[in-house]
Amino acid sequence: MAKAPVLTPRTDDFPRWYQDLVAKAELADNGPVRGTMVIRPYGYGLWERMQAEMDARIKATGTQNAYFPVLIPQSSLAREADHVEGFAPELAVVTHGGGKPLEEPAVVRPTSEMIVNEYFAKWVQSYRDLPLLINQWANVVRWELRPRLFLRTTEFLWQEGHTAHATYEEARAFAARIHRDVYEDFMVNVLAMDVLPGRKTAKERFAGAVNTLTLEGMMGDGKALQMATSHELGQNFAKAFDTRYLSPEGRQELVWQTSWGSTTRMIGALVMMHGDDDGLRVPPRLAQTQVVVIAVKGDEQVLAKVRETGDRLAAAGLRVHVDDRTDTPFGRRAVDWELKGVPARVEVGPRDLAAGTAMLARRIPGGKEPVALDTLPARLPALLEEDQALLLAQSRERRASRTADVATADEAVEAVTAGGWARLPWAALGPEGEARLAEHAVTVRCLVAGDGSVPDAEDAPGNVAVVARAY
Numbered sequence: 001m002a003k004a005p006v007l008t009p010r011t012d013d014f015p016r017w018y019q020d021l022v023a024k025a026e027l028a029d030n031g032p033v034r035g036t037m038v039i040r041p042y043g044y045g046l047w048e049r050m051q052a053e054m055d056a057r058i059k060a061t062g063t064q065n066a067y068f069p070v071l072i073p074q075s076s077l078a079r080e081a082d083h084v085e086g087f088a089p090e091l092a093v094v095t096h097g098g099g100k101p102l103e104e105p106a107v108v109r110p111t112s113e114m115i116v117n118e119y120f121a122k123w124v125q126s127y128r129d130l131p132l133l134i135n136q137w138a139n140v141v142r143w144e145l146r147p148r149l150f151l152r153t154t155e156f157l158w159q160e161g162h163t164a165h166a167t168y169e170e171a172r173a174f175a176a177r178i179h180r181d182v183y184e185d186f187m188v189n190v191l192a193m194d195v196l197p198g199r200k201t202a203k204e205r206f207a208g209a210v211n212t213l214t215l216e217g218m219m220g221d222g223k224a225l226q227m228a229t230s231h232e233l234g235q236n237f238a239k240a241f242d243t244r245y246l247s248p249e250g251r252q253e254l255v256w257q258t259s260w261g262s263t264t265r266m267i268g269a270l271v272m273m274h275g276d277d278d279g280l281r282v283p284p285r286l287a288q289t290q291v292v293v294i295a296v297k298g299d300e301q302v303l304a305k306v307r308e309t310g311d312r313l314a315a316a317g318l319r320v321h322v323d324d325r326t327d328t329p330f331g332r333r334a335v336d337w338e339l340k341g342v343p344a345r346v347e348v349g350p351r352d353l354a355a356g357t358a359m360l361a362r363r364i365p366g367g368k369e370p371v372a373l374d375t376l377p378a379r380l381p382a383l384l385e386e387d388q389a390l391l392l393a394q395s396r397e398r399r400a401s402r403t404a405d406v407a408t409a410d411e412a413v414e415a416v417t418a419g420g421w422a423r424l425p426w427a428a429l430g431p432e433g434e435a436r437l438a439e440h441a442v443t444v445r446c447l448v449a450g451d452g453s454v455p456d457a458e459d460a461p462g463n464v465a466v467v468a469r470a471y
Contacts, residue, residue, distance in 0.1 A: 006335065009277050014221040019149070021271055025280050025339045028149045035147035035154030039264070042340060045288040046267055047157065051137065053190050053286070054159065054262065057182040061174075063133040063161060068115050070139070071106040076114045079240040087111070087207060090142035092154075108141040113208065113233070113259055116162040117241040124255060126246045127166055131174070135161040150268030151225070151471050158263035164243065164255040171256035172211075172232055176454070178260045179213040179230040187227060191266065192283040192391035193217050193273055194399050195227055196466060198446025199455050203434055206259075210234035213454060216445045216466065218399045219272035222419040224445045224468035227269060228262035268471075273395055280341025281364050283391050284384035289321040291380060292342050294333060296349030298326030306348050309358070309373060313346075316377035318384075338363065343387055344380060348373075364390055403466075409433040412467045413440045421445075426463040434465075442467055 006024065008016040022028055027043035030036070039047065055065070071094060077087070092108040095101060109115070116134065124132060137159050144154045161178065165171040179197060187193045195215040205212035209231040216224050237243070238254040247253050274281040284290050291313055295306040303324050310322035321342075323333055330347075337345055345361040352358050358376070361368045364387035371379065402420030406412050409429055415422035417440075426447055429437075434444050449455040450462035 005277065006339065007277055007279065010220060010275075015148075017275075017277075018268075018271060021275055021279060021339070022149050022268075025341070027267065027271070030149065031155075033154070035144045037149050037153050037155075039157075043267060046270065046282070046286065047264055049286050049288050050186075050190075050266060051159075054182060054186050055137075057186055058135050058159070058161065058178075061133065061177060061182065062131075063135045063163070065136060066134050067136050067138065068109075068112050068119070070109050072109050072112075072115045074105045074107050076118060077107050079114065085207065087142070090144075092141045092143055109138075110140055110142045111259075111261070112136065112138070112140075112160055112162065113237055117237045117243060117257075120162070120164050120255070120257075121241045121243040124164055124243055124245050127248055130164060130166045130245060130255065131170065132164040133161075133174075134163065135159055148268075148471075150264055150271070153264075156264050158261050160261040161259060163258045164238075165257070166245065166247075166253070166255070168234070168256050171234075171258050175211075175213060175230045175232045175258040175260065178258070179215070179228075179454075183215055183228040183230070183260075183262060187215060187217075187266075188392065190283065190285045191270065192285070192388055192395065193227070193269065194392065194395035196399070196446065196448070197454050198448045198466065199458065200229075200446060201431070201434060201444050201465075202458060203431065204444060206231045208233060208236050209259075210236070214446050216468075217269055217273055218395070218402065218421060218468075219269070219471070220275065220398075221272070222402055222421070222468075224421065224470040225265070225269050225272070226445070226470065227266065228260070230260035231258060233257040233259060272471075274391055275341070279339035281391065282341040282343060284343045284364075284388050287341075287343055288319060289340075289342050290319045290384060291344045291346060292321045292323050292337050293346045293348065294323045294330070294337070295326055296330045296347055296352075299350050299353075302348055302350055302353055305353055305373070309346060309348065309376065312377050313380065316381065318377075318380060334361075343384055346376060362387060409436050413437065413442055416440075416442050416468055421466055421468040423464050423466050426459075426465045427461075429465050429467075437467055441469055443470055445470060 007020045010017045026040045029038045087110045094106045141155050144152050187195045195217045200212035211232040213230045215227040235254045243255050244252045293310045310320050314320045347359040357370045360371045404415040404422050406422045406424045412422040444465045447463045455463050
């Protein structure tokens with residue numbers, strides 16, 4: 001009788017495969033309140049690596065980290081009409097504290113535009129105070145009706161940036177810089193993810209924004225996932241909070257603003273874009289463990305060589321874990337590391353030791369080969385870079401092969417139903433066609449210019465709509 005697979009095969013049931021993998025790779029568990037999650041150490045380690053990479057890119061723009069309260073007065077949220085309307089269905093409201101009703105209910109932050117702007121209005125007095133560039137790493141709460149670990153949870157972790165500028169041009173350029181130099185650079189060069197940069201339609205953009213830039217990724221089942229967004233807020237929040245500065249000419253002027261964010265949803269994207277029927281495949285530049293050195297048996301000479309090899313690989317600049325838990329069967333440990341997607345396994349047993357070799361298993365391309373132990377510190381960095389490039393190439397090939405150029409909304413629905421994305425001229429679709437797509441659970445993920453760049457305006461000539469079913 002055939003042995004049951006560790007994971008549900010992706011082609012049999014993609015959502016079940018995803019749930020199996022999140023659980024068996026020890027990424028997260030469901031929390032005690034519906035829609036919440038407990039991020040386990042291995043999953044949180046991925047988030048810490050993501051934080052470190054993005055935080056460095058954010059700070060390179062001149063942005064500084066700060067922290068704002070999790071509780072926001074309900075009256076504050078109501079000061080920008082489009083914003084409160086967009087978030088009203090998702091709000092969690094605190095009405096009691098210390099055993100007594102609160103004088104004013106407080107909202108658990110769904111995002112921080114409102115409380116940030118209260119302080120921007122205090123901190124900005126003169127053109128000398130601009131630009132004001134702030135980011136925070138925090139949690140937010142948005143009440144989810146259909147939760148799924150990492151993809152849609154009632155509470156999730158994220159970073160949110162908020163900036164104020166003297167001119168529209170400065171704010172617009174900064175939103176584009178974050179979109180390109182922080183998010184796209186990180187996703188392509190660290191996560192090895194092919195992402196499509198574009199502009200959201202008016203229907204899909206952030207509540208209270210005048211423009212939203214997005215990065216969309218194609219998952220393994222052909223659906224789209226919004227990876228990160230950068231918003232031009234115009235002067236909407238500046239008007240609501242009367243955030244003004246004294247110009248060099250002595251005039252009181254309203255500031256121009258941006259906000260931008262990315263979340264733990266990226267861990268879900270990592271699973272769905274790179275995972276296979278054997279588990280995760282973690283890009284080497286992201287992995288908190290790039291190489292695991294495994295003792296096959298509890299022989300003292302083997303254990304000594306495993307630990308020595310781990311030290312030599314760490315000295316070569318690799319992130320290494322030594323697995324010398326020989327009280328756990330080797331096969332079980334190998335499967336666990338396969339599920340977790342560690343890019344390389346170096347397996348050492350008594351026979352390997354006698355031959356001066358190890359068995360090298362590469363998770364991303366697959367396969368095993370014997371290698372000389374002494375060559376590993378020099379060979380592995382280059383092999384890991386090959387594997388990083390392979391993941392990116394595979395994700396690009398997926399989107400290219402599963403995106404169809406069509407002429408009408410009906411053809412777009414047909415292409416998307418077949419399991420991919422569709423592209424068609426925005427002029428042939430427009431807001432009316434966009435509404436028809438929604439009847440089939442299909443959305444315009446973004447608009448791109450004819451040359452594939454991000455368009456300057458929604459109605460720019462030659463704009464192309466990219467449509468898909470989305471998470």
